[in-house]
Amino acid sequence: xxxxxxxxxxxxxxxxxxxxxxxxxxxxxxxxxxxxxxxxxxxxxxxxxxxxxxxxxxxxxxxxxxxxxxxxxxxxxxxxxxxxxxxxxxxxxxxxxxxxxxxxxxxxxxxxxxxxxxxxxxxxxxxxxxx
Amino acid sequence: xxxxxxxxxxxxxxxxxxxxxxxxxxxxxxxxxxxxxxxxxxxxxxxxxxxxxxxxxxxxxxxxxxxxxxxxxxxxxxxxxxxxxxxxxxxxxxxxxxxxxxxxxxxxxxxxxxxxxxxxxxxxxxxxxxxxxxxxxxxxxxxxxxxxxxxxxxxxxxxxxxxxxxxxxxxxxxxxxxxxxxxxxxxxxxxxxxxxxxxxxxxxxxxxxxxxxxxxxxxxxxxxxxxxxxxxxxxxxxxxxxxxxxxxxxxxxxxxxxxxxxxxxxxxxxxxxxxxxxxxxxxxxxxxx
Numbered sequence: 001x002x003x004x005x006x007x008x009x010x011x012x013x014x015x016x017x018x019x020x021x022x023x024x025x026x027x028x029x030x031x032x033x034x035x036x037x038x039x040x041x042x043x044x045x046x047x048x049x050x051x052x053x054x055x056x057x058x059x060x061x062x063x064x065x066x067x068x069x070x071x072x073x074x075x076x077x078x079x080x081x082x083x084x085x086x087x088x089x090x091x092x093x094x095x096x097x098x099x100x101x102x103x104x105x106x107x108x109x110x111x112x113x114x115x116x117x118x119x120x121x122x123x124x125x126x127x128x129x130x131x
Numbered sequence: 132x133x134x135x136x137x138x139x140x141x142x143x144x145x146x147x148x149x150x151x152x153x154x155x156x157x158x159x160x161x162x163x164x165x166x167x168x169x170x171x172x173x174x175x176x177x178x179x180x181x182x183x184x185x186x187x188x189x190x191x192x193x194x195x196x197x198x199x200x201x202x203x204x205x206x207x208x209x210x211x212x213x214x215x216x217x218x219x220x221x222x223x224x225x226x227x228x229x230x231x232x233x234x235x236x237x238x239x240x241x242x243x244x245x246x247x248x249x250x251x252x253x254x255x256x257x258x259x260x261x262x263x264x265x266x267x268x269x270x271x272x273x274x275x276x277x278x279x280x281x282x283x284x285x286x287x288x289x290x291x292x293x294x295x296x297x298x299x300x301x302x303x304x305x306x307x308x309x310x311x312x313x314x315x316x317x318x319x320x321x322x323x324x325x326x327x328x329x330x331x332x333x334x335x336x337x338x339x340x341x342x343x344x345x346x347x348x349x350x351x352x353x354x355x356x357x358x359x360x361x362x363x364x365x366x367x368x369x370x371x372x373x374x375x376x377x378x379x380x381x382x383x384x385x386x387x388x389x390x391x392x393x394x395x396x397x398x399x400x401x402x403x404x405x406x407x408x409x410x411x412x413x414x415x416x417x418x419x420x
Contacts, residue, residue, distance in 0.1 A: 080366060084326030087361040088319075096360035098391070103366035104333050 004029045006036050011043040012113060013075070018051050026062040033066060037073045044113040045070045048106055050081030060095040067100040076116050078102065080109035138259050139245070140238075141190040147241050148187060152180050154237035162233045178213060185209055195259050198266050210267060214274040224275045231268040235261065295321050297328040304405045305334045306398070308373075310343030318354035322361055329367050336405040337362055340398045342373030352387040359392050368408065370394070372401035 004025065007014040013036060015029070037045065047066070055063075067077040080103045082090075090096065101116075103109035144151070156179060185206045192202040199207075210231070217227050238260055246253040295317070298306045307325055311317075325337065339358065344351065359369040372395040374382075382389060395401040406413065 079364075082365045084323065084330060084361075084365065087326055087364040088322055090364055091357050091361045097364060098360075102364055104329070104335065105366075108333075108335070108366065 003032065006032060008036075008040060008042070011117070012110075013037065013040065013042045013045045014048070015045065016048045016051075020054060021052060021059045021062075023058055026059055030062060030066050030069065034069050034073060037070055037075050042075050043117045044076040044078070046106065046109050046113060047077065047079045048081050048109075049079060049086070050083070050105070052086060053083060055086050055089055057093050057095065060090050060093055060097075064095065064097045064100060067097070071099075076101070076113055076120075078109040078113050081105055138193070138195055138256060140195065140242075140256060140260055140263075141187070141193065143238075143241050143245060144183070144187040144190055148183060151234075151237050151241065152176075152183055154240065155179055155183070155234050158233045158236050159230070162229050182206070182209055182213075190263075195263050198263070198270065206267070207270065210271055211274050214271045215278060218275055218278045224272050227271045227275055228268045231264055231271060235264055238264075291317060291320055295324055297325055299328075299332055299334070300338070300402060301406065301409070301411070303332070303334045303409050304336045304338070304402070305329065305332065306338045306340060306402075308340045308343060308398075312346070313344060313351045313354050315354070318358065322358050325358065326361060326365060329362065329365055334367060336368050336370065336408055338370045338372055338398065338401045338405055340373040340401070341371060341378070342375070342398070344378075347378045347381055347387075349385050349387060352382060352385065352389075356387075356389075356392070368393070370401040370404055372396070372398045 002019070002025065004015060004017055004019070007016075013033070015033060017029075019025070033045065036042070045067075047063070049063070052059075063079065067079060070077040078101045079097075082102065101112065103112050156176060159175070159179075189203045189206050192200075194200050194202060197203075213230065214227055217230075239257055242253060242256050242260065246256065290311075296308065298308065300306045305325070305328055307321065309321070313321075328334070329337065339355065341347070341355070347355075355371065359371070362369050370393045371389070374394055374396055393401075393404065395404065403413070
């Protein structure tokens with residue numbers, strides 16, 4: 001069965017969806033990604049969906065759940081490169097994914113991820129210093 | 132004679148064509164159709180005689196009830212072209228329909244002369260003539276209506292294209308000045324052009340200015356929020372600006388939740404926020420004044 005590759009870049013994981021998502025592929029990605037996060041204890045996940053041209057309500061929901069699951073595993077998640085048509089479709093489906101952070105492209109997504117992870121480690125550092 | 136149910140209108144049309152034409156022209160002048168300078172006497176005469184001969188030809192088939200039959204196609208074409216040209220010249224639908232209806236009196240006069248001795252046949256003949264001319268008259272009104280509707284549809288389309296510009300204010304900052312009421316069709320176009328522009332300019336902040344939106348109801352607010360949500364999914368922040376006091380009141384009274392969106396009263400304020408989010412700073416140098 002085909003899989004979506006998950007690449008590791010330092011403390012971040014990079015998921016690039018290059019093929020049309022179908023339901024089983026999406027479920028497999030959900031499985032793989034959560035396993036990888038716990039194995040590598042990654043601090044951030046970047047999901048690039050710039051090649052994704054068609055979404056349905058299931059894929060939209062899965063994108064949301066994948067991002068929420070990664071957040072539970074303490075990895076900041078950013079979805080980048082959403083196509084205009086996909087954005088309109090998701091909004092029309094009522095899936096505006098309010099809890100997920102988004103960025104225009106991989107570069108800006110990486111910036112956002114670095115900034116938020118940096119800020120969080122500083123915060124937790126301060127917390128320890130106080131104790 | 133037409134006691135066997137066969138009408139003699141075709142024969143009468145054929146026999147008295149010249150007289151009918153003269154009477155008809157007189158009748159049109161008397162009916163007070165506004166001709167002014169739009170149609171010259173000769174042109175009208177020519178139109179009338181052409182219509183009369185087409186009508187005569189069409190009636191020869193004996194079919195006086197169904198004007199959508201193939202043998203009436205030429206008459207229909209003629210009426211369509213007359214109606215079209217007169218609509219363009221600014222005639223009212225009444226004037227255009229009168230062109231057909233004014234033919235009733237001349238035709239009835241001739242029918243009366245022909246059947247003066249036989250009331251029953253006369254009534255029958257007048258009925259079928261009225262029926263026919265009414266249908267033709269209504270056809271001109273229908274054509275007029277259709278012309279109008281086409282015009283309105285075309286103007287609507289043009290307005291849609293005119294009223295949805297997306298402006299690049301600064302590197303990474305877009306502005307979307309909305310003018311006029313937001314309906315579903317317009318929101319769709321606005322959303323599409325905005326998202327397309329976001330991709331092209333890779334902008335990170337969009338200012339949606341609603342100074343030109345006359346009223347905000349729940350539907351408009353919902354459309355606005357949809358646009359904001361779609362832009363956010365692509366990784367772009369939205370600021371809504373140009374909220375007039377009345378609109379702020381309506382939004383709160385309607386219970387629309389705008390708490391997830393940054394809102395500013397003036398476009399200038401929104402621009403300042405956008406600049407500072409993008410890391411720009413405005414400072415005042417020594418003025419020249």
